[in-house]
Amino acid sequence: MHHGSLEEFVRLMEIFAGYGLFIKDISDPGGTIKFFVEKCKPEMAVRYASLFPQFGLLVCCIIQEFGKKKDKFSARRTYKAFSEEFDGVDMHVCRTLIDVYGLCGDFLKSRQMFEGLLARNITPNIFFFNSLMNVNSHDLSYTLNVYNHMQILGVTADMTSYNILLKACQNAKRVDLAQKIYEEAKKVASDGAFKLDIITYSTMMKVFADAKMLEMAFKIKDEIIIAGIRANVVTWSTLISACASATLVDEAIKIFEEMLMAGCEPNAYCFNSLLYACVESCQYDRAFRFFYTWKETGFEVVNFDQGSKQVIPFKPTVATFNILMKACGTDHFRAKALIQEMKTMGLSPNHISWSVLIDIYGNAYDMKGVMQALKAMRDTGIKLDVVAYTVAIKACAQNGNPRLAFSLFEEMKRDQLKPNWVTYKTLLRARSQYGSLCEVQQCLAVYQDMRKAGYGSNDYYLKELLEEWCEGVICSNSQKKNLLSIDKRFNLNNSKKLGCLLLERVATFLQKDTDDYQAIDIRGLTKIEARIVILSVLRMIKENYQQGKIIQDDMIIIVGVGDESTCSTGTEHEIKQAIIRVLQGELGLDVVTGHKPDLNLSMVVKNSTFAEDKYKARRPHYSGLLKITKESIYQWLQRKEVTKIWFNRTYIFLGRHRSVIN
Incomplete structure (x- = not known):
C-alpha cells in the first residue's frame, strides 16, 4: 500500500476476507481510508470498506474526509460507488453527502438529491431533513418549504429541526417568524416531546440581538435561568x-x-x-x-x-490587534508598534491589519507611509484585496493625488479584482480635485464602469464635477460658485428627470476623439442639461487645443426635431435660443442657424439614437441645426490663450514688483 500498489492491496484484502480473516487486525480501517482519500481513490476506498460489516459507516467516513478537503466531486464518486455496491438507500450516507455539499457551498446539489429521492417515492428520515434544511438555511423560503414537506410526509420534527428553523429566521432577519417558531417549539416541548436546549435559547437570543432588541434578548437570558440550563x-x-x-x-x-x-x-x-x-x-x-x-x-x-x-x-488574536489599531486614530507610530507586538507574539498581520494601517497613514496625510505600507503588505506575501486598494485610493483622494488614485484603480482591475460600491464612491467623491480633461474622462469612465457592474449610479458627485468643469469655459473660480448654486437648485428640483441621460450623453462625447464630436445631439435634454453638454465639449476642445491638437471641422449642434413633452423647462425653440445666447453672448462664437448638413452629418443624424425616420420630410430646411465654424472656434481659443498669457504675465509682474506697488 505504501509503495502505491493500491489495486494489489485491495485484492489481497479481498482474498483474506474470503478466507474469513479479520481485516481490521491486518490493517487499521481509519488510517487506510485516510490514505485512500489522500491518493484521491474513492472507488478503491469503497471496495475496501465493503469488506467490513460497518460498510455504510465507513463510507460516511470516506465522504466526510473528502468533505474536509472541499472535494465534492470525489465525495460524489464515493456515493456513486457505494450505490453500485449497496442494494437500497442508506439515509446516513445520503445525509453525509448533503453535509459535504453544504460544506462546499453547493446547496443546489443537495436540492437535486432531495428531489431524486422524492421521484423514487423514498421518504427521507428526520436526519436527512435536518441536514437539508441546515445546508439551505440561508434561503428561508426553501427551508420552510422543506419543513412543510416533512410534515406532509409524516416525519416528526425534533429539537434540531426547530433550531435550524430559528437559524434560518436569524439569517433572514425575520424576528416575527422566529418568535412564532420559538413559541411553537416551547409548546411542543411542554408536551414532553423534547426539551429545549441551550442552542435553542442562544439562537433566539441572537435573533433579538441582531435586531437591536436588547430587552427581549435579556428576557431570553431570564428564561434560561428559569429552565435551569x-x-x-x-x-x-x-x-x-x-x-x-x-x-x-x-x-x-x-x-x-x-x-x-x-x-x-x-x-x-x-x-x-x-x-x-x-x-x-x-x-x-x-x-x-x-x-x-x-x-x-x-x-x-x-x-x-x-x-x-x-x-x-x-x-489576544489578530482580530484583537486590528480592533486596537482602529483606536490609534492618526498615530501611525502606535499602530506600527502594535503590528510589531503582534509579530512578537507569533501572530501574522492579515489584510485587515494592513488596510487599517494604510487608512491611518492616509488620515495623517502621509502618502509616503501609505505607499510603504502597500509595499510591506506585498512583501509579506499577502495579496492586496479590494479593501486595501479602496483604502489606498481614499488616502490618495484625501491628499489631493487623483492621478495616483486612478493608477491604483487600474492596477486593481489588472489584478482581476472587482471594485465595490465604496471604491467607486471614493473616486467620484474626489471630484473637486479633477481639473484636467484626462481626469474628467477617467472619472466618467469610472461612472460608466460602476453602472455596468450593477451598482446604483451616484449621480450627485459626477454632476457636481461636470458643472464645475464645463462652467470653467466661461467663468473664473469666483463666478463659478454662483452658477453652481443655480444649477444645484435646478438639480434638486429635477433630480429624477435629470437622471442618467445627461451623464451618459456627456460621457459619450467626452470619450470621443476630436475628429468625432462635430455633431452634438442635444435633443431630449433641458436647457441646463444642454448647456452642460455643449460647454463640456467646448472645454474638451480647449484642452486638446492647448496640447497642440488642431481644429479641423465645424461643430454642428442638433437641436430638433424634438417633442416638447421631453423638455422639462421650455420648448424646443426656447432651448435653441438659450444655447445661442450661451455661444454668442457669453463665449462670443459665431452661430449659423438653418445650416444644411453635408452627407457625412446626414449619416450621423440618421444613425443617432434620437433620430426619427421622417426627419427630412418634417424639417426640410434643417431649422433644428446650429453650426459653429472652425474659424470662429479658433478665434475664440486664441482669445482665451491671449487672456491666459496676459494674466500669467501680470501675475509674474505683480509678484516681482509687489513692494513698488505697495
Whole structure:
C-alpha cells in the first residue's frame, strides 16, 4: 500500500476476507481510508470498506474526509460507488453527502438529491431533513418549504429541526417568524416531546440581538435561568456582542463579569467584543487599559466542579490587534508598534491589519507611509484585496493625488479584482480635485464602469464635477460658485428627470476623439442639461487645443426635431435660443442657424439614437441645426490663450514688483 500498489492491496484484502480473516487486525480501517482519500481513490476506498460489516459507516467516513478537503466531486464518486455496491438507500450516507455539499457551498446539489429521492417515492428520515434544511438555511423560503414537506410526509420534527428553523429566521432577519417558531417549539416541548436546549435559547437570543432588541434578548437570558440550563460561552458572547453593537460599554462589561462569576471561560470573541464596544464609543484609552490589564493578570474564573478559582491567561488574536489599531486614530507610530507586538507574539498581520494601517497613514496625510505600507503588505506575501486598494485610493483622494488614485484603480482591475460600491464612491467623491480633461474622462469612465457592474449610479458627485468643469469655459473660480448654486437648485428640483441621460450623453462625447464630436445631439435634454453638454465639449476642445491638437471641422449642434413633452423647462425653440445666447453672448462664437448638413452629418443624424425616420420630410430646411465654424472656434481659443498669457504675465509682474506697488 505504501509503495502505491493500491489495486494489489485491495485484492489481497479481498482474498483474506474470503478466507474469513479479520481485516481490521491486518490493517487499521481509519488510517487506510485516510490514505485512500489522500491518493484521491474513492472507488478503491469503497471496495475496501465493503469488506467490513460497518460498510455504510465507513463510507460516511470516506465522504466526510473528502468533505474536509472541499472535494465534492470525489465525495460524489464515493456515493456513486457505494450505490453500485449497496442494494437500497442508506439515509446516513445520503445525509453525509448533503453535509459535504453544504460544506462546499453547493446547496443546489443537495436540492437535486432531495428531489431524486422524492421521484423514487423514498421518504427521507428526520436526519436527512435536518441536514437539508441546515445546508439551505440561508434561503428561508426553501427551508420552510422543506419543513412543510416533512410534515406532509409524516416525519416528526425534533429539537434540531426547530433550531435550524430559528437559524434560518436569524439569517433572514425575520424576528416575527422566529418568535412564532420559538413559541411553537416551547409548546411542543411542554408536551414532553423534547426539551429545549441551550442552542435553542442562544439562537433566539441572537435573533433579538441582531435586531437591536436588547430587552427581549435579556428576557431570553431570564428564561434560561428559569429552565435551569447553564449558559455557555455562545450565550454570553451573544449578549456581550449585542451590548457592544449598541455601544453600551458598561453593560457589556457587566455581562462579561457575570460570565466570569458563572464559571464560564471567555473566548477571544468575548474580549474582542468588549474592545470593539470601547472603540465604537471612542473610549480609546479604556480599550488599551483593558488590553494591557488582561495581558498582565488574565481572567479569574470560578470552577464549580472543583470548587476553586483558576486564572486563565489572556490570548489576544489578530482580530484583537486590528480592533486596537482602529483606536490609534492618526498615530501611525502606535499602530506600527502594535503590528510589531503582534509579530512578537507569533501572530501574522492579515489584510485587515494592513488596510487599517494604510487608512491611518492616509488620515495623517502621509502618502509616503501609505505607499510603504502597500509595499510591506506585498512583501509579506499577502495579496492586496479590494479593501486595501479602496483604502489606498481614499488616502490618495484625501491628499489631493487623483492621478495616483486612478493608477491604483487600474492596477486593481489588472489584478482581476472587482471594485465595490465604496471604491467607486471614493473616486467620484474626489471630484473637486479633477481639473484636467484626462481626469474628467477617467472619472466618467469610472461612472460608466460602476453602472455596468450593477451598482446604483451616484449621480450627485459626477454632476457636481461636470458643472464645475464645463462652467470653467466661461467663468473664473469666483463666478463659478454662483452658477453652481443655480444649477444645484435646478438639480434638486429635477433630480429624477435629470437622471442618467445627461451623464451618459456627456460621457459619450467626452470619450470621443476630436475628429468625432462635430455633431452634438442635444435633443431630449433641458436647457441646463444642454448647456452642460455643449460647454463640456467646448472645454474638451480647449484642452486638446492647448496640447497642440488642431481644429479641423465645424461643430454642428442638433437641436430638433424634438417633442416638447421631453423638455422639462421650455420648448424646443426656447432651448435653441438659450444655447445661442450661451455661444454668442457669453463665449462670443459665431452661430449659423438653418445650416444644411453635408452627407457625412446626414449619416450621423440618421444613425443617432434620437433620430426619427421622417426627419427630412418634417424639417426640410434643417431649422433644428446650429453650426459653429472652425474659424470662429479658433478665434475664440486664441482669445482665451491671449487672456491666459496676459494674466500669467501680470501675475509674474505683480509678484516681482509687489513692494513698488505697495
